Amino acid sequence: MVPGPAHGRRARRRVLAVTENMRGQATAGTVLVEEYVAGPEYSAEMFCVGGETVCVGVTERTVSELPYFVETGHLFPARLSAPAAEEIADVARQALKAVGFERGPAHVELKATSRGPVVVEINARLAGGMIPELIRLASGVDLLEQQVRAAAVRPLRLEADRSRHAGLRFLTAPAAGRLREVAGTEAAASVPGVDRVVVTGRVGQQVRPVRDAYDRLGHVIAVGDSPEQVARALDAAFAQLRVVVG
Numbered sequence: 001m002v003p004g005p006a007h008g009r010r011a012r013r014r015v016l017a018v019t020e021n022m023r024g025q026a027t028a029g030t031v032l033v034e035e036y037v038a039g040p041e042y043s044a045e046m047f048c049v050g051g052e053t054v055c056v057g058v059t060e061r062t063v064s065e066l067p068y069f070v071e072t073g074h075l076f077p078a079r080l081s082a083p084a085a086e087e088i089a090d091v092a093r094q095a096l097k098a099v100g101f102e103r104g105p106a107h108v109e110l111k112a113t114s115r116g117p118v119v120v121e122i123n124a125r126l127a128g129g130m131i132p133e134l135i136r137l138a139s140g141v142d143l144l145e146q147q148v149r150a151a152a153v154r155p156l157r158l159e160a161d162r163s164r165h166a167g168l169r170f171l172t173a174p175a176a177g178r179l180r181e182v183a184g185t186e187a188a189a190s191v192p193g194v195d196r197v198v199v200t201g202r203v204g205q206q207v208r209p210v211r212d213a214y215d216r217l218g219h220v221i222a223v224g225d226s227p228e229q230v231a232r233a234l235d236a237a238f239a240q241l242r243v244v245v246g
Contacts, residue, residue, distance in 0.1 A: 007067075008033070022214060037118050039111040042078055044092035045127055045135060045143070046106040047158055049150055053096055054158050055089035056141055059131050061109075062169075070210040073169040073234075076134040079227050084112070091117040105147055107131075130219060134166040137195060137223050164223055167230040169238065171199065171218040173207035177245040179217065187240035188220060193233030195221040197241075207245060217243060 012031050019027055041061040047054045060078035064070040078085065092108035099122060107127040109120040126132050132143040139160035146156045171182065182199045189197040201207065201217030208215055220241075222233035 011067075037111045037113060037120065039113040039118070041109065041111050041120075042080075042088055042117075043127060043131070044089050044108045044110065045131065046089075046092055046096060046108055047143070047146065047150075047156070048096065048102050048104060048106065049156055051102070053093045055092065056143065056158055057135060057139065057160075058085045058088050059127065059134070064210050068211045070213060070215070071129055071170070072172065072210065072216075073167065074129055074131055074134060075165065075167040075227060075230065076131065076138050077165065088112070088117045091119065095119045095122055104150055105143060129213075130168050130221065133221065134168060137166040137221070138162075138164045164225060165227050165230050166195075166221065166223045167227070167234055168219050168221045169234050170210075170216040171201070171220070171241065171243060172210045172216060173201075173243055173245055174209065175245050176208040177206075179203055179205050179207045179243070180246045181242075181244040182217065183242040183244060184240040188237040191222075191233055191236045191240065193222045193224050193229060194237050195223050197237065201243075207243075 015031050021027055041063055043059045043061060045056045045059060047056055057076060058078040058080060060075040061071055062073035064072055088110055091110060095108055096106055101124060105126045107123040107125060110117045111120060126143055126147060136142050140162045141158055141160055146158060149156055179201050182201060185197050185199060188194065197220050199218035210216060220234060220237045222230045224230040224233060
């Protein structure tokens with residue numbers, strides 16, 4: 001079914017019905033309507049210091065299907081040619097310049113389209129979703145440390161000291177119900193290349209297939225010498241895992 005005006009009106013009612021966010025803060029009580037942009041999703045991990053905007057790298061992002069667009073996985077660095085990655089970084093630099101962002105980390109989300117990279121949003125902070133940890137594992141650059149150093153006006157280290165690949169996939173529920181168990185975590189953690197298996201879901205909590213980031217139940221991180229190696233490790237780990245919902 002192709003979304004139309006009726007879908008938009010229903011979505012508007014759902015948004016406005018929420019008066020507090022997950023932290024108990026009052027919501028804005030407004031709705032932002034944006035153009036839908038089709039194409040693979042990336043994020044440019046930027047750092048602005050001393051008048052220079054550095055792209056630490058580009059992250060490849062996997063999202064769930066319409067209509068929720070929940071991030072379900074990341075790969076750093078993205079599987080892009082050098083010119084394609086630099087084009088994304090350049091668009092991110094232009095976006096930051098346009099809004100006057102001049103200091104500290106920024107996480108710029110974009111989509112690659114037939115007309116070039118298109119900015120989806122600018123975040124004046126480090127990336128979430130464990131992306132800084134993927135960057136640390138893959139390149140040796142610790143963005144959390146660099147943020148502290150920037151705040152203290154200390155020299156930064158944004159150059160990679162190794163060239164590996166790191167990826168993450170989120171655990172999600174296969175159906176709605178109560179979480180009974182996440183089985184197979186020890187076997188998944190023992191897969192070569194897997195760095196960690198983290199379960200954040202609580203037994204007994206109400207779960208559902210992902211509609212927002214709070215529906216995710218944990219994650220697996222893997223590291224390798226190539227994107228293919230990372231993907232194989234994540235595939236093997238997830239083959240051992242079973243989210244039991246009752």
